[in-house]
Amino acid sequence: MERELAMEVVRVTELAALASSSWMGRGRKNEADAAATAAMRAMFDSVSIKGRVVIGEGEMDEAPMLYIGEPVGNGDGPEVDVAVDPLEGTELVARGLNNALAVVAIAGKGRLLHAPDMYMEKLACGPLLKGRLSLNDPLETTLMKAAAILNKAISDLTVTILDRERHESQIEVLRRVGVRIKLLSAGDVAGAMAPAFPESGIDLYVGSGGAPEGVLAAAALSCLDGELLGRLAPSTPDDLERCRAMGLSDPLRILTMADMVGDGDVIFAATGITPGDFLGGVTYLPGYRAETHSLVMRAKTKTVRYIKARHYLPNKPFLSEAALL
Numbered sequence: 001m002e003r004e005l006a007m008e009v010v011r012v013t014e015l016a017a018l019a020s021s022s023w024m025g026r027g028r029k030n031e032a033d034a035a036a037t038a039a040m041r042a043m044f045d046s047v048s049i050k051g052r053v054v055i056g057e058g059e060m061d062e063a064p065m066l067y068i069g070e071p072v073g074n075g076d077g078p079e080v081d082v083a084v085d086p087l088e089g090t091e092l093v094a095r096g097l098n099n100a101l102a103v104v105a106i107a108g109k110g111r112l113l114h115a116p117d118m119y120m121e122k123l124a125c126g127p128l129l130k131g132r133l134s135l136n137d138p139l140e141t142t143l144m145k146a147a148a149i150l151n152k153a154i155s156d157l158t159v160t161i162l163d164r165e166r167h168e169s170q171i172e173v174l175r176r177v178g179v180r181i182k183l184l185s186a187g188d189v190a191g192a193m194a195p196a197f198p199e200s201g202i203d204l205y206v207g208s209g210g211a212p213e214g215v216l217a218a219a220a221l222s223c224l225d226g227e228l229l230g231r232l233a234p235s236t237p238d239d240l241e242r243c244r245a246m247g248l249s250d251p252l253r254i255l256t257m258a259d260m261v262g263d264g265d266v267i268f269a270a271t272g273i274t275p276g277d278f279l280g281g282v283t284y285l286p287g288y289r290a291e292t293h294s295l296v297m298r299a300k301t302k303t304v305r306y307i308k309a310r311h312y313l314p315n316k317p318f319l320s321e322a323a324l325l
Contacts, residue, residue, distance in 0.1 A: 002077070002078070003298065005048070005049065005077070005078075005106065005267060006267050006296045006297075006298060006305075007296070008046075008047045008048065009047070009104050009106060009269040009296065010269045010294050010296045010307055011043055012040055012043045012044055012047065012104055013101075013102040013103065013269045013270055013294060014102075014271050014292050014294060014311070015039040015042070015316070015318065015319075016036040016037070016040040016043070016086045016087070017101075017102040017271035017272065017273045017294075018039070018282060018290060018292065018313075018319060019035040019036050019038065019039035020032045020033070020036035020039075020087050020100075020273055021093075021273050021274075021281070021282035021284075021290075022035070023035060023093055023094070024093050024273070024281075024282075025093075025094070025095065025096030027094050027095070029090035029091055029093065032087055032090060032093045033087045033090045034065075036086035036087040036102055036273075037066055037086040038065055039086070039318055040066060040084060040086040040102065040104070041065045041066050041072070042318045043318070044073060044082075045072075045073075045074060046074060047072070047073050047074065047077075048074055048077035049072070049073035049074075049076075049077045049078060049079075049080050049082075049106070050075055050076075050077060050080070051071065051073040051079075051080045051081070051082040051106070052069065052070070052071055052079075052081065052082060053068055053070045053071075053082050053084060054081045054082065054083060054112045054113075054114045054115075055082075055084065055085075055105075055112065055114075055115055055212040055215055056068045056070065056082075056083075057084075057086070066084055066086065078108070078109075079108075079109040080107060080109060081106070081107050081108070081109055081111055081112040082105070082106055082112075083104070083105040083112055083212070083215055083219065084103065084104050084105075085101075085103045085216055087100065087101075087102060087273065088101045088102070088103050088187065088190070088213065088216075089101065089186045089187045089273075089274075091185070091186045092185070092186050092187060092273075092274055093273055093274060096274065097185060098274055098275050098276050098277075099184075099186075099190045099191075099274065099276035100187065100274040100281070101187070101189060101270045101271065101272060101273060102270065103189055103216055103269070103270045104268070104269050104270075105216055105266060105267065105268045105269075106267045107219070107266045108262065111262030111266070112261060112262070113255070113259060113260045113261070114246045115212045115214065115246075115260075116211055116232070116234075116239070116243055116246055117210065117211065117212060118210075118211055118233060118234055118239055118242075119209065119210065119232075119235075120209065120211040120214040120230045120231065120232050120233060120255075121135065121208045121230065121231040121232075122192060122207065122214055122217075122228060122229070122230050123142065123204070123205070123228070123229045124191075124192040124195055124204070124205035124206075124221065124226065124227065124228040125146070125195050125196075125204055125205075125226060125227055126195040126196040126198070126203070126224070127196065127224070127225040128149065128150060129149055129195075129227070130225065131227065132145065133145060133146065133227075133229070134229075135229040136254070139174070139206065140177055142204070142206075143159070143173075143174070143177050143179055143204075152203075154178055154179060155178050155179065155180070156180070157180065157203050157204070158179065158180040158181075158182060158201055158202050158204075159174055159179050159180070159182070159202070159203060159204045159205070159206060160181075160182040160183075160184055160191050160194060160195075160204070160206075161174070161181065161183065161184065161191075161205070161207040162183075162184045162185075162186070162191065162207050162208075163183035163184060164207070166208065167207045170206060170207055171183075174206075182202065187276075188209035188210060188214075188217070189216050189217045189270075190276055190277065190278075191205050191209075192209075192213075192214070192217035192220075192221070193217055193220045193221065193224070193226075193278075194277055194278075195226060196221055196224035196225070196226035197224075197277070199278070200277050200278060208233055211230070214228060214230045214255075215260045215261065218261050219260075219261050219266050219268045219299075220268045220270070220297065221257070222257055222261050222268075222299040223267075223268050223298055223299045223302060224297065224302070225302055227257060228260070229254055229255070230254070230255040231252065231253070232248070232251050232252065232255070239251075261299075264300075265298060266298070266299040267296070268296070268297045268298075268299075269294060269296040269297075270294065270295055271292050271293070272292070272294070278295070279293045279294065279295060279306075280293035280308075281293070285310070288312065289310055289312055290310070290311050290313055291308065291309065291310050292307075293306070293308055294308075294309070295307070
């Protein structure tokens with residue numbers, strides 16, 4: 001993929017973040033999500049790709065925009081798989097909480113896992129632990145291994161996990177072993193990315209979350225030299241059949257990074273909507289301007305670029321038309 005494409009993708013996440021940020025704290029997550037989705041779809045029309053959404057807002061009959069299978073791009077340029085989450089953390093925006101993102105990942109055609117919309121068990125780590133942990137190990141064993149490899153006391157290890165009822169037993173293990181715990185109210189992609197950023201202070205991400213979010217996080221971690229191991233959690237015979245229909249002959253096997261994002265180049269971009277651990281949120285400035293904070297990364301080069309942009313909102317036609325200024 002052309003490296004210039006990375007900057008084009010950032011423009012997509014920036015507009016989605018700007019569109020949804022007006023809904024921060026207003027308790028209307030569906031409106032915030034719809035604004036981000038519509039903006040992202042509109043901006044994709046200017047990107048020189050022949051893209052197809054493999055992870056999006058749902059099936060065609062369930063979501064009017066950016067549905068799975070929808071073509072995106074202007075039809076020029078490379079054929080690519082596209083994974084999107086226009087608003088990763090709808091509840092975070094609705095409640096004005098941290099770590100909401102607009103996210104896009106792009107890889108060569110056929111590279112991204114066509115992830116079903118179900119839970120995925122996940123284990124995410126940074127470069128120092130990459131290739132040295134197993135999703136088959138009991139959680140307590142994983143924690144002991146990680147502490148030893150990182151040369152840390154177990155009490156100095158910091159683990160993040162979504163604060164959900166389904167994680168009660170895992171949280172109990174974390175507390176019994178004595179690690180530091182950061183409970184997340186939402187923000188599955190940002191949570192899984194955190195261990196690859198030393199400044200986050202997070203060593204591991206554990207627990208289960210959405211499978212599509214798992215693939216997006218794997219795309220990010222492939223650029224950061226981190227790792228995400230996943231295992232789908234189908235709960236019904238219909239779920240198993242959906243997995244097989246998507247090409248997963250063994251739905252319960254451990255999914256590696258190669259399974260989820262392939263072994264070629266990946267471009268990942270994210271723009272903060274609300275302030276977060278590694279990106280600032282959208283800030284509105286005097287004179288009808290707004291500031292965004294984004295990052296864009298490539299797996300091929302492992303380059304991570306942080307981009308701070310100031311936008312003159314009247315020159316954003318889509319935002320004006322949507323009355324979101």
